[in-house]
Amino acid sequence: MALFSKRYHPPGTPPGTLAPATDQAPPRIRRIDYSASQIDVKEALCLDDCTPSPNAESIRWVHLQGTPDVATLSHLGRVFGLHPLALEDVANSGQRPKFDAFDEHLFIILSLPELIDGHVRTRQISLFLAPRLVLSFCEGEQDPFEGLVRNLQLRSGKIRSLGADYLLYALMDTVIDQPFPLLEEFGMRLEQLEESLLEYPNEATLAEIHGVKRDLILLRRLLWPQREVVNRVQRDGEDLITDNTRLYLRDCYDHTVQVMDLLESYREMNAALLDIYLSSQGNRMNEVMRVLTVIATLFIPLTFIVGLYGMNFDTRVSPWNMPELGWRYGYVAVWGLMIAMVVGMLAYFRRKNWI
């Protein structure tokens, strides 16, 4: 269900409980140790390799792709000293983006939106920052940080020479910028909808307007708190975040604001499109009614007249009984009358702007 994607414990469960998620593949684990001079990337590790770095010089980044099981989380919690509430949030996916500063580490949840079959779906990203250590969790199959791993290996950018907090920023930046292609897609859809609405509105358009609206509602629920998270990391990150990284996080924050700005104006555009749709419905109804009225109004009196002369009054018993039926020009006169009526009504309709 897209509207309620949160996993939650039954109310009354003790806090910090890790419920076993059903039928999940074990997460893929990648460990990277790097410093300015060297880098060591290890894929597909087992749980026992997830330990603090023995080397005080290098920075360790452990990434778990897929939903982690209870055993993995307990192990990581024990080895890295992670707070049970944070582990609970990692396990219960569908969390609202949040930031928590625990004594020893920062904990961040972000939301990675994707378009699947034209609809917004999200995956939860969980990040821990401790000194010289970054732990990242990402739901689902596809790894969003592959480009970043390549960048690290290529020694490109400043990333290799800066600390773990800059790595955290790089991870956050990747997630934060994800909505831009989505919003570009929605912007395109809105412009197409607008065009097709002003040209030829139909019922399919309504379903599409609603689909966009629904996705924007979902996106907004995710992205709005993301903005606050970036702001709080920058403000309350304390010693773990250096001033230099703070500058970059400020830029990251600007991106979240820009995303919200776009989202809000799309929502307004969408509402405007619905207004047009409703108005054009009214216009169509008016047009149909007008045609019906014109035709009915033209022919109903005529039908009355021809019905009149279809009556079987006996013209022989009385000179009052429709003598026109026996006149030489009676039929022609009736046609003349009817034509005059039609012309008169057409003139009236023209004056009323109906035709």
Add this chain to the structure above:
Amino acid sequence: MALFSKRYHPPGTPPGTLAPATDQAPPRIRRIDYSASQIDVKEALCLDDCTPSPNAESIRWVHLQGTPDVATLSHLGRVFGLHPLALEDVANSGQRPKFDAFDEHLFIILSLPELIDGHVRTRQISLFLAPRLVLSFCEGEQDPFEGLVRNLQLRSGKIRSLGADYLLYALMDTVIDQPFPLLEEFGMRLEQLEESLLEYPNEATLAEIHGVKRDLILLRRLLWPQREVVNRVQRDGEDLITDNTRLYLRDCYDHTVQVMDLLESYREMNAALLDIYLSSQGNRMNEVMRVLTVIATLFIPLTFIVGLYGMNFDTRVSPWNMPELGWRYGYVAVWGLMIAMVVGMLAYFRRKNWI
């Protein structure tokens, strides 16, 4: 009445007055004394057992299930030194969730929402926190804290080794998480409504959309202040709340925020569904009108023509009087004329996109 469930004194009643509630069963009383090493659960006690704990080591939790009568409240007020304004709020159920820090104790009112016959109903939960003492009141029959009692007995979680403030948190957490199953239910209803609206909208759907809207309005009135209450307990709880519990309350606060987020996006979804409903009404009307117009427009001129030749003009007195009636191919020609008209009109309607 769901819209106005508050009990209140007639204006001008002196503050702190406890009005006797009519026809209520006496509340069931449970007393639990526990410390890290031992636990003592007593059910169905009488009023005289509700006293401060004689043991300075253990924590006492007194729970009253059901609406307390005046005598009970006065007794508790006297024995535990509770403020008369707080007692008045316990007695007058239907209060807005609130937090009050009195000199000796904290006082918290929460709201426990439930789905009864598919509609939201709420029960008031009142909590007092004093040093080594928690007092809880819950309206109604069913006890929401039974799971917690079992947890206490099982020595599971940290709850036994932490203070009374952690017990308070555990009680609050139980209440705070209650809306999740409700919201899941509403999310499901909204998705079903959406599906049925896009397929085949009918009047029953309207009543259901309204029912959901109404329940969301009621839920929002309850849950919005709950958020503020949790925030204030954490912020203004002072000495009675330890820093460790504060961390847990922050998590609890995040849940209230998440609940509000869901609620708000449901409200938007609901409004979007109403828009679809109204548009689809308009579409149906348009379709019906179109069929009517097409049929009327096709047949009205034809009916005029057949009426025309039903006129009783005497063809014998004048060659002008409908000579077609006596022609060999007159009838065929009329059919030709009518078929031509129908074809012409159908082409016109096709061009107008009406058929």
Add this chain to the structure above:
Amino acid sequence: MALFSKRYHPPGTPPGTLAPATDQAPPRIRRIDYSASQIDVKEALCLDDCTPSPNAESIRWVHLQGTPDVATLSHLGRVFGLHPLALEDVANSGQRPKFDAFDEHLFIILSLPELIDGHVRTRQISLFLAPRLVLSFCEGEQDPFEGLVRNLQLRSGKIRSLGADYLLYALMDTVIDQPFPLLEEFGMRLEQLEESLLEYPNEATLAEIHGVKRDLILLRRLLWPQREVVNRVQRDGEDLITDNTRLYLRDCYDHTVQVMDLLESYREMNAALLDIYLSSQGNRMNEVMRVLTVIATLFIPLTFIVGLYGMNFDTRVSPWNMPELGWRYGYVAVWGLMIAMVVGMLAYFRRKNWI
């Protein structure tokens, strides 16, 4: 006029001017001196008895029921040292609830809502608090504080033993709680409206929805500032308000918040009802249109056919001229054709879900 009930001076009038109000009865004056041990209630006094209390032990409460005239206000201003701006506000009824802390006294305006003929009307309550002195003004005939006077005489509650600020609180509490019965009434009306709308909506319902909306708009204009007034008395009351009374005022503030909560959700309910009303209008129109379309569509082709065979083509001059008229089973065949058409159309309508 309900929408604009404020009395105001023509712009440019010097501040503090007291304009004589026309045709008013002189206010009834009641003076109460009380201390913990004794109480002295004097009704229907004249203006000269309104002086500061000569007894330093007792608290004096002077209440004026009715619109005070210029002479009275000037006298009171002089005797008790009241600020001319405050006196101007007492005279110009229909003021927004407000709080002003002058050097020597606090000045409070509240609004007392009442239901008169089912519509909201308000009366202005003006209160002054000075050391050991409370001055109260209430417009209109009926005295809202009669219950309080009885309470004072009965020595019930703590009111006799506490200071003038507690008396002020008691007066405010009486006024603040006044909206509850009104809101209960409106809640009942809304539930009745909802029921009758879902059953059988008609035009009278619309007028009633609008009436409730209008009253809620008026109520909100009055009650919203009231909330701020109570908050400011508690916060900015300084020396004149003791800490104990502050606790009670906080409770009073909670009531104003609760009133606003109810009001806001009623406004939403009312808007939801209007939506239902409009949708049910659309539904009715659709139903009426459907019936019209079905009947017209069934009979219009039939009428064409019977018109066809009413044409007077001369069957004798040509075998092409409606030979059916002379067939043995021609008439039966026509009936067969018509019945087949009706059955076909009914099947089509059934498929379209119109019948």
Add this chain to the structure above:
Amino acid sequence: MALFSKRYHPPGTPPGTLAPATDQAPPRIRRIDYSASQIDVKEALCLDDCTPSPNAESIRWVHLQGTPDVATLSHLGRVFGLHPLALEDVANSGQRPKFDAFDEHLFIILSLPELIDGHVRTRQISLFLAPRLVLSFCEGEQDPFEGLVRNLQLRSGKIRSLGADYLLYALMDTVIDQPFPLLEEFGMRLEQLEESLLEYPNEATLAEIHGVKRDLILLRRLLWPQREVVNRVQRDGEDLITDNTRLYLRDCYDHTVQVMDLLESYREMNAALLDIYLSSQGNRMNEVMRVLTVIATLFIPLTFIVGLYGMNFDTRVSPWNMPELGWRYGYVAVWGLMIAMVVGMLAYFRRKNWI
């Protein structure tokens, strides 16, 4: 144009530029020197008389009625040391109400709303306050401060004995209270509209509702910042505003709040009236449709029947060809059938609540 009444320089013009306004009469200048004991009013002065007061005891008030030309403004700027940005704002009328505290003087722009031909128009009022000096500018012909001049001469009120800041307050108070009569007028219009809508809505009502809405939008744009201006004069006026005057400005601020309250509830009322209008449109349509449906439904089947017996089947060739035509009671039976149908349909309509 009412929607855009601001004069502005082309973008890129250097700040502080005074553009010559076209075809304006020179402003009328009035200079008043007063102290508690004496007053000297000079009308229709020329520019050279506008100088600081030579007398250290008295307060000088220079008022310019009409749009000042560039020469006047430059002269005043030079003589009184006014900031060029302030002078630019005086010249470019249609400014948003604003407050600026320059080093030597306070600068205030207010907006004076008027009803001209039933529509809101505004004039700009600019005020400067320096020690013992007030400078005021008012657009247009009619002087709003004439009453104040009379008050000054009459030695009434405290105004003569208080400082220049109290004079400023008196000027502001005159302008601030100006919306009250306008709002009273709009309140009356709304009540009349409401009455006429519930009785007999027509298209003229729509135009009037829109007219009121438009005026309220304009008024709101002017009055909303006015509120902030009064607040800031009181708060940021520093040494130039005495504590006593501050008390009066607070009262003035309360008036602006009251004006906004009224305005907002009028806007809501106006929106409510539009809702009624739309609903009553729907109701009328429903009523018209119902009549049409009832009549069509009654007569269409009847017309079919009479058409049926108008067919020219030859009753002689076959006993199947409408033998009723030759029956003794055939015609009566047809009438019976038709009456039965009408009665049946009427009963059906009655059950459907259509008649």
Add this chain to the structure above:
Amino acid sequence: MALFSKRYHPPGTPPGTLAPATDQAPPRIRRIDYSASQIDVKEALCLDDCTPSPNAESIRWVHLQGTPDVATLSHLGRVFGLHPLALEDVANSGQRPKFDAFDEHLFIILSLPELIDGHVRTRQISLFLAPRLVLSFCEGEQDPFEGLVRNLQLRSGKIRSLGADYLLYALMDTVIDQPFPLLEEFGMRLEQLEESLLEYPNEATLAEIHGVKRDLILLRRLLWPQREVVNRVQRDGEDLITDNTRLYLRDCYDHTVQVMDLLESYREMNAALLDIYLSSQGNRMNEVMRVLTVIATLFIPLTFIVGLYGMNFDTRVSPWNMPELGWRYGYVAVWGLMIAMVVGMLAYFRRKNWI
């Protein structure tokens, strides 16, 4: 695409990356060195002339007209020590207006709105302020600062004698005032729309209302953050902004507020126009329906009557079979009946206010 005009890197690109924009002309470079006594304007320079000023007395303003390429930006970044994040924002046009205070310089992005073919388009303006240096970038062909260059050369205004911060203000002021002519244009369009709506609403009006709405949504997205930018330059500009310039920036801020005020009231007007459009649609429909109903209701019964007497009952076999057909005044009586019916129905319609 107007809805999404932002250029962005694919998510995951390292921060500070400058992507080469495709097919752009190299920017035109203008360098101005000025002091109070002298000025030196150089047009069409190459990149190597863009260096810090060698002269400590004069202020250098380097302006680049057109989209800068990667090489240009890297060069400028190196020479003037600009932050890579700022350069990235200059390159990725379509940014939200923003303000960033870097260690050595201030960085400002503004948005220059223009009307192209009646639609709002924007160009990005980027400004850097360092001590005695201003760097400005403007997209597109047309240079908005030409007037300012002329002013500088003319030694008019204070601009020559004040610092680089005043130049920055002058640039910002030029951009900030740009919306005024646009808003004037939109105000005019709205008034024309209003007039044409109240006179004769048609479908073209709807498209125009929507076009204005769309443009106002876009404008608002741009201008809203612009307001915050001006405020932050004034507040957080620190040492680089002098107190005197701050005064001018405050004026600039007032302009942005005024722009937003206008925009908001235009949006409200636009919504009001849509309401009128929808209502007038309903009115037209009502009118058309009324005519249809009146005509149908008049003629349907008449057609029934004439059909009745068109039945072929054999008057010879029975005296019950329409004896009227053989009466002397039968036909006249039928006419009398029909005229009576018409008169009766007309009276009924008149009473119903339908004609």
